[in-house]
Amino acid sequence: MENKKIEPRTLPGFMELLPKDQIRFNEIKEKIQRSYEKFGFLPLDTPVIEYSEVLLAKAGGETEKQIYRFNKGDTDLSLRFDLTVPLAKYVAEYYGNLSFPFKRYQIGKVYRGEKAQAGRFREFYQCDVDIIGDGSLNIMYDAEIPSIIYTTFRNLGFEDFTICINNRKILNGMFEALNLKEKAIDILRIIDKIEKIGKEAVIEEFKNLGLNDGQIKTIVDFIEISGTADEKIESLKNLGIDTDEFKLGVEELGTVIKLIRKYKVPEKNFKVDLSIARGLDYYTGTVYETFLDNYKNLGSVCSGGRYENLAEYYTDKKLPGVGISIGLSRFFYQLNKENIIKDENKSIAKVLVAPMDETLNEYALEVGTKLRDNDINTEVFLEDKKFKAKLKYADKLAIPYVVVIGEDEAKDNKVTLKNMISGEQETLKVEEATKKIKSE
Amino acid sequence: MENKKIEPRTLPGFMELLPKDQIRFNEIKEKIQRSYEKFGFLPLDTPVIEYSEVLLAKAGGETEKQIYRFNKGDTDLSLRFDLTVPLAKYVAEYYGNLSFPFKRYQIGKVYRGEKAQAGRFREFYQCDVDIIGDGSLNIMYDAEIPSIIYTTFRNLGFEDFTICINNRKILNGMFEALNLKEKAIDILRIIDKIEKIGKEAVIEEFKNLGLNDGQIKTIVDFIEISGTADEKIESLKNLGIDTDEFKLGVEELGTVIKLIRKYKVPEKNFKVDLSIARGLDYYTGTVYETFLDNYKNLGSVCSGGRYENLAEYYTDKKLPGVGISIGLSRFFYQLNKENIIKDENKSIAKVLVAPMDETLNEYALEVGTKLRDNDINTEVFLEDKKFKAKLKYADKLAIPYVVVIGEDEAKDNKVTLKNMISGEQETLKVEEATKKIKSE
Numbered sequence: 032m033e034n035k036k037i038e039p040r041t042l043p044g045f046m047e048l049l050p051k052d053q054i055r056f057n058e059i060k061e062k063i064q065r066s067y068e069k070f071g072f073l074p075l076d077t078p079v080i081e082y083s084e085v086l087l088a089k090a091g092g093e094t095e096k097q098i099y100r101f102n103k104g105d106t107d108l109s110l111r112f113d114l115t116v117p118l119a120k121y122v123a124e125y126y127g128n129l130s131f132p133f134k135r136y137q138i139g140k141v142y143r144g145e146k147a148q149a150g151r152f153r154e155f156y157q158c159d160v161d162i163i164g165d166g167s168l169n170i171m172y173d174a175e176i177p178s179i180i181y182t183t184f185r186n187l188g189f190e191d192f193t194i195c196i197n198n199r200k201i202l203n204g205m206f207e208a209l210n211l212k213e214k215a216i217d218i219l220r221i222i223d224k225i226e227k228i229g230k231e232a233v234i235e236e237f238k239n240l241g242l243n244d245g246q247i248k249t250i251v252d253f254i255e256i257s258g259t260a261d262e263k264i265e266s267l268k269n270l271g272i273d274t275d276e277f278k279l280g281v282e283e284l285g286t287v288i289k290l291i292r293k294y295k296v297p298e299k300n301f302k303v304d305l306s307i308a309r310g311l312d313y314y315t316g317t318v319y320e321t322f323l324d325n326y327k328n329l330g331s332v333c334s335g336g337r338y339e340n341l342a343e344y345y346t347d348k349k350l351p352g353v354g355i356s357i358g359l360s361r362f363f364y365q366l367n368k369e370n371i372i373k374d375e376n377k378s379i380a381k382v383l384v385a386p387m388d389e390t391l392n393e394y395a396l397e398v399g400t401k402l403r404d405n406d407i408n409t410e411v412f413l414e415d416k417k418f419k420a421k422l423k424y425a426d427k428l429a430i431p432y433v434v435v436i437g438e439d440e441a442k443d444n445k446v447t448l449k450n451m452i453s454g455e456q457e458t459l460k461v462e463e464a465t466k467k468i469k470s471e
Numbered sequence: 472m473e474n475k476k477i478e479p480r481t482l483p484g485f486m487e488l489l490p491k492d493q494i495r496f497n498e499i500k501e502k503i504q505r506s507y508e509k510f511g512f513l514p515l516d517t518p519v520i521e522y523s524e525v526l527l528a529k530a531g532g533e534t535e536k537q538i539y540r541f542n543k544g545d546t547d548l549s550l551r552f553d554l555t556v557p558l559a560k561y562v563a564e565y566y567g568n569l570s571f572p573f574k575r576y577q578i579g580k581v582y583r584g585e586k587a588q589a590g591r592f593r594e595f596y597q598c599d600v601d602i603i604g605d606g607s608l609n610i611m612y613d614a615e616i617p618s619i620i621y622t623t624f625r626n627l628g629f630e631d632f633t634i635c636i637n638n639r640k641i642l643n644g645m646f647e648a649l650n651l652k653e654k655a656i657d658i659l660r661i662i663d664k665i666e667k668i669g670k671e672a673v674i675e676e677f678k679n680l681g682l683n684d685g686q687i688k689t690i691v692d693f694i695e696i697s698g699t700a701d702e703k704i705e706s707l708k709n710l711g712i713d714t715d716e717f718k719l720g721v722e723e724l725g726t727v728i729k730l731i732r733k734y735k736v737p738e739k740n741f742k743v744d745l746s747i748a749r750g751l752d753y754y755t756g757t758v759y760e761t762f763l764d765n766y767k768n769l770g771s772v773c774s775g776g777r778y779e780n781l782a783e784y785y786t787d788k789k790l791p792g793v794g795i796s797i798g799l800s801r802f803f804y805q806l807n808k809e810n811i812i813k814d815e816n817k818s819i820a821k822v823l824v825a826p827m828d829e830t831l832n833e834y835a836l837e838v839g840t841k842l843r844d845n846d847i848n849t850e851v852f853l854e855d856k857k858f859k860a861k862l863k864y865a866d867k868l869a870i871p872y873v874v875v876i877g878e879d880e881a882k883d884n885k886v887t888l889k890n891m892i893s894g895e896q897e898t899l900k901v902e903e904a905t906k907k908i909k910s911e
Contacts, residue, residue, distance in 0.1 A: 037528045039563035039785035042520060042548070047561070049568050050513035050575065057514050069843050071820030071850030073490035073868075074497050078594050079519065079580060080482060080539070088477045099520070099548075101541030103584050108482070108539075121487070123479035128489055130867045132854055135490065140519060144543050154518050164854065171832055171853040178840065293833050295840050345479035380511030392611055393733050400618065400735050403509050410511030413611040414572055414604065427570045428513075 044145065044153035046360050051429070054377045056363050059187060060138060063158045063357060066183035067136040070175065072160050075137045077117040083107040085120055088344035097143040110142040114159045114356070115341075122163055123345035131165035132172070138359075150368070152360045161354030163341055168351045170283055173317040173337055174290030176355055180321055180333050181296045183357070188372075191324040192332075194296070195304035198284040199314050199336070201267065202305075204277025205253060209246050218242075219308040222254065226306070226327075253305060260288045260303040267305075280316070287317055315339040319355055329365045333357045376429030380410040382468060383428075384446075385421035386436040389413075394441040398434060398461055405465045425451055432468055484585070484593035486800050491869070494817045496803050499627060500578060503598045503797060506623035507576040510615065512600050515577045517557040523547040525560055528784035537583040550582040554599045554796070555781075562603055563785035571605035572612070578799075590808070592800045601794030603781055608791045610723055613757040613777055614730030616795055620761055620773050621736045623797070631764040632772075634736070635744035638724040639754050639776070641707065642745075644717025645693060649686050658682075659748040662694065666746070666767075693745060700728045700743040707745075720756070727757055755779040759795060769805045773797045816869030820850040822908060823868075824886075825861040826876040829853075834881040838874060838901055845905045849874075865891055872908055 041047045048056055083100055086109045099110040111117050114137045122133060138158045145151050160179060162172045177194045184192050202222070206215040221236045230251065237247045256266045267281045284303065291301055309318045316337030323329060335355030342350050366372045382402055386395040392413050399411035410430070412421045425433045435447040440458065448464045449456035459467065481487045488496055508514075523540055526549045539550040551557050554577045562573060578598045585591050600619060602612045617634045624632050642662070646655040661676045670691065677687045696706045707721045724743065731741055749758045756777030763769055775795030782790050806812045822842055826835040832853050839851035850870070852861045865873045875887040880898065888904045889896035899907065 036786060037524055037784055039525060039560040039782070040522065041560075041564065042518060042522060042546075045518040045520065047517055049565060050515065053514045053516055056516070068819050069846075069848050071823070071848055071870075073819055074493045075490065076493055076496070077487055078482060078485040080485065080582075080594065082480065082482060084477060085479060099541070099543055101539070103539055106482075120479040120481075124481065125489060130864050132852075134850065142520075154520065167854075169829075169832075169853045169855065171836070175836070175851070175853075182843065290833070290836065293837050293840075295837075295844075342479070344477055346476060379508050379513055383511070389609075392609075393730070396611070396615070396730065397733050397735075400733075403622065404735075406509075408509050408511055410574065411615070412572075413609045413615075414607075415609065424570050430511075 042153070044147040044151065046152055046154065046364070051376055052367075054379065055372065055375075056359075058377065059363060060156065060158070060359060062186045063183055063359070064136070064138055066179065066186045067158075067160050069182060070134070070160070070179055072134045072136040075118070075121060075135045076139065077111070077114075077121055077137065079110055079140065079142070080108050081111060081117065081120070083109040085345075086111060086116055089116065094143075097145055099142045099144055112143050113141050114139060114157050115161075115354075118159070118161060118163075119342040119350075120345060122350060123342040123348070126346065126348060131163065132168060133163040133165075134160070135163075136160045150361060150364050152364075155358060155360035158357040158359050159354060161341075161352050163350050163352040166349050166351075168353065170286050170316075171290055173283070173353050174287045174294060176317070176319060176335065176353055177287075177291050177296050177301050178294035180319065180355060181294075181300055184321070184333070189323065192300060193322050193324055194301040194333075195307050195320045195322065195331075196284070196287060196291075196301060197303065197305055197307040197318050198280040198287075198316055199308070199318055200276045200280025200283065200316055202280075202308060204274040204280055205250070205270075205272055207274045207276060208272045209249060211242070211246060214240060214242075218250065222250075222306055223308045225254065256305055260301070263303045263305065264288065283316060309334065309336055313338055317353065323371070326365075326369055326371060329362075329369070332362050332365075378429040378431065380408045380428065380430045382407055382409045382432045382434055383421070383425040383430045384409060384411040384434045384436060385418065385425065386412070387418050387438070389415045391436045391438070391441050395436045398436065398446055401461050402434070402465060402468075405469065407465065407468055434464065482593070484587040484591065486592055486594065486804070491816055492807070494819065495812065495815075496799075498817065499803060500596065500598070500799060502626045503623055503799070504576070504578055506619070506626045507598070507600050509622060510574070510600070510619055512574045512576040515558070515561065515575045516579065517551070517554075517561055517577065519550055519580065519582075520548050521551060521557065521560070523549040525785075526551060526556055529556065534583075537585055539582045539584055552583050553581050554579060554597050555601070555794075558599070558601060558603075559782040559790075560785060562790055563782040563788070566786065566788060571603065572608060573603040573605075574600070575603075576600045590801060590804050592804075595798060595800035598797040598799050599794060601781075601792050603790050603792040606789050606791075608793065610726050610756075611730055613723070613793050614727045614734060616757070616759060616775065616793055617727075617731050617736050617741050618734035620759065620795060621734075621740055624761070624773070629763065632740060633762050633764055634741040634773075635747050635760045635762065635771075636724070636727060636731075636741060637743065637745055637747040637758050638720040638727075638756055639748070639758055640716045640720025640723065640756055642720075642748060644714040644720055645689070645710075645712055647714045647716060648712045649689060651682070651686060654680060654682075658690065662690075662746055663748045665694065696745055700741070703743045703745065704728065723756060749774065749776055753778055757793065763811070766805075766809055766811060769802075769809070772802050772805075818869040818871065820848045820868065820870045822847055822849045822872045822874055823861070823865040823870045824849060824851040824874045824876060825858065825865065826852070827858050827878070829855045831876045831878065831881050835876045838876065838886055841901050842874070842905060842908075845909065847905065847908055874904060 180194050206212050225233050264285050307320050314336035318336035320331035321333035337353040341352045384395045384399045396411045399409045402409040433449045447458045646652050665673050704725050747760050754776035758776035760771035761773035777793040781792045824835045824839045836851045839849045842849040873889040887898045
């Protein structure tokens with residue numbers, strides 16, 4: 032009976048990779064995970080679906096519009112749109128069972144019904160670490176974050192990247208001094224765009240916001256403070272702004288910069304960037320953005336900051352924290368698009384056992400089992416295809432070794448080991464072949 | 472300003488673990504992944520959300536009722552309820568880009584809005600492997616599956632488990648011979664329950680279905696065939712049933728059993744079980760269920776089988792396959808509930824660097840960086856707590872080593888390494904401590 036076929040298709044904005052790309056994606060994901068674990072962060076895996084009331088306790092505006100929200104029976108449900116709100120819920124819910132400072136990482140998919148466009152995903156991986164204090168959290172942890180970013184991007188193979196650091200208290204303290212506190216969020220949003228739109232456009236936006244020339248001059252002078260990290264901190268101290276918040280921010284920034292060096296993060300990999308504000312009104316202290324030096328057009332590839340109170344919508348407990356996030360799906364897309372990662376094929380199997388014809392399959396699968404017992408990822412090709420097709424299969428899957436099984440090999444209890452890259456091959460006992468594969 | 476708090480809570484039926492359990496869960500998940508990769512399966516990671524039209528092409532009845540289905544804008548969406556339908560979509564969609572036999576694994580969350588009850592989850596992990604042929608697939612792959620199950624459960628630490636194997640063609644061929652073909656699915660559903668409800672209840676259900684005594688006797692005799700795998704296959708041949716399908720089924724089962732031995736799966740870990748039918752009408756050949764010998768009450772912990780046509784709803788291409796699935800969330804729940812896995816605490820950090828007081832934090836974080844540079848997962852405790860509280864923190868997180876930093880240590884550029892299990896401690900150079908930690 033012929034059925035009408037349904038076109039097999041994937042939703043726009045949902046990343047779905049071919050196996051060779053999935054292998055590379057997973058490799059990056061795993062390296063990020065191992066980097067986070069290097070610092071002792073504990074794994075979490077919260078549900079993708081939550082009560083809307085819980086998930087949207089804080090949300091509003093743009094975020095809320097993007098939520099995948101629906102009813103199942105009488106229950107109003109939403110898909111998580113980040114990993115921070117689930118963390119807040121989690122810490123408030125299991126507070127009594129956790130040890131503080133609570134260091135957790137979570138790597139998982141989140142959902143935002145954004146307008147579909149190239150490089151923007153509706154389902155995407157976030158890779159988060161956060162350190163949550165119970166009541167307070169030492170500023171020193173703010174210096175651990177750049178060390179984590181540094182370790183992670185080095186493990187991913189990068190050398191030329193810059194972690195940009197600022198402190199929101201500096202900005203807020205300055206606005207206070209300028210009597211612009213009530214316009215702070217708007218000003219921060221404008222400052223945040225300076226890289227994108229340039230100084231003149233920023234000044235224009237300040238004017239539109241009703242700032243006078245004196246205020247604009249101070250803010251722009253401030254943004255344009257230059258020099259080394261230490262020189263910038265010195266310049267800030269000399270600006271003559273004396274609100275408590277400003278002074279605390281400068282002090283915190285100084286502490287963080289000093290300690291980053293203790294963490295042995297090289298000077299070339301971090302800097303003070305006073306224009307970094309992070310759009311969100313969520314952050315209250317240190318903020319971070321990370322740029323690949325040769326690909327600044329990608330925007331920040333790892334961002335985050337310090338917040339005063341993680342879970343205020345759920346609990347009276349004060350839970351300050353500091354954390355960062357890597358938007359992995361977008362990052363992976365960009366790395367490919369810009370050819371930043373070489374399109375090097377990687378394989379899961381290290382060996383394909385390929386019998387010359389089907390009568391040798393039984394010996395082939397015995398050999399395959401032996402190789403696996405020696406911890407070598409091994410696939411045995413059992414389909415009745417021409418030998419050439421079996422080699423082509425190994426080649427397509429980038430499997431580096433083919434173990435050829437002919438009649439002589441089966442008779443002599445041997446194998447012919449073929450290196451698919453060099454083309455070399457030699458006939459060996461299985462044990463010898465095993466050793467050779469493992470040694471290379 | 473005091474806000475009204477929203478109660479932080481997780482949906483019923485959604486597994487959410489404390490860190491110490493999450494570590495164990497992830498360890499099992501990773502062992503399954505590594506086992507699948509040992510056989511060369513390629514990773515896939517398809518979206519959680521799909522077009523309802525695509526996902527529900529085949530679904531009906533109970534399954535469809537359980538689906539999380541909703542609209543976003545004008546688009547009718549559903550959350551995946553297994554990993555097989557997404558695989559079918561994927562293979563049909565990317566057919567031209569794949570190499571066959573296409574061996575893939577996928578480990579991911581799936582969603583079923585089941586009635587919430589202990590041990591039943593609405594969001595749960597499935598861990599699937601499938602081997603898909605293009606047009607045909609060698610029966611020999613059916614024998615690889617028990618080898619995969621064996622390898623996986625051995626890697627998980629189990630020894631006493633039994634892979635039960637049957638072939639649906641045997642059952643279907645018998646029904647044909649008994650003129651019961653049109654009642655085959657109902658009969659299979661009843662046979663499937665024999666372990667649960669017993670022989671008498673099964674006979675009763677057969678009667679209710681309108682079977683005559685002769686038919687019932689043949690079926691029950693058949694189910695009760697006993698002995699070794701080889702004896703059972705011999706008994707089947709001697710039943711005198713001569714439909715082609717029955718004979719083909721017996722032959723396939725014989726081939727699979729013969730080859731399982733070539734794969735070196737021990738006799739104690741597999742058997743022919745003619746009562747295994749798998750409820751689904753999806754399977755057409757070999758079927759598998761796996762039981763822990765000492766915990767049969769858990770039901771099958773790993774099941775699957777051979778199917779004739781993976782993606783018939785999407786493509787005219789004939790894509791036969793064979794695969795299995797482990798329902799990890801339920802399995803993990805059961806392992807804990809039955810105390811099958813010891814509640815052994817595992818840590819992410821191998822070392823906690825604990826300064827005696829806060830003035831030593833800077834030296835502590837330098838030591839931490841050195842340990843990490845030597846590939847040791849290390850957390851530095853930077854909060855201003857009593858030293859005892861820092862030790863308690865290490866203890867709670869089951870971190871096996873504490874590196875104690877006192878004034879003398881900082882002055883002499885040394886550390887005191889404390890083994891948290893034995894209680895032993897000694898003062899060493901950082902390099903010596905590193906070596907010691909790595910050697911143990």
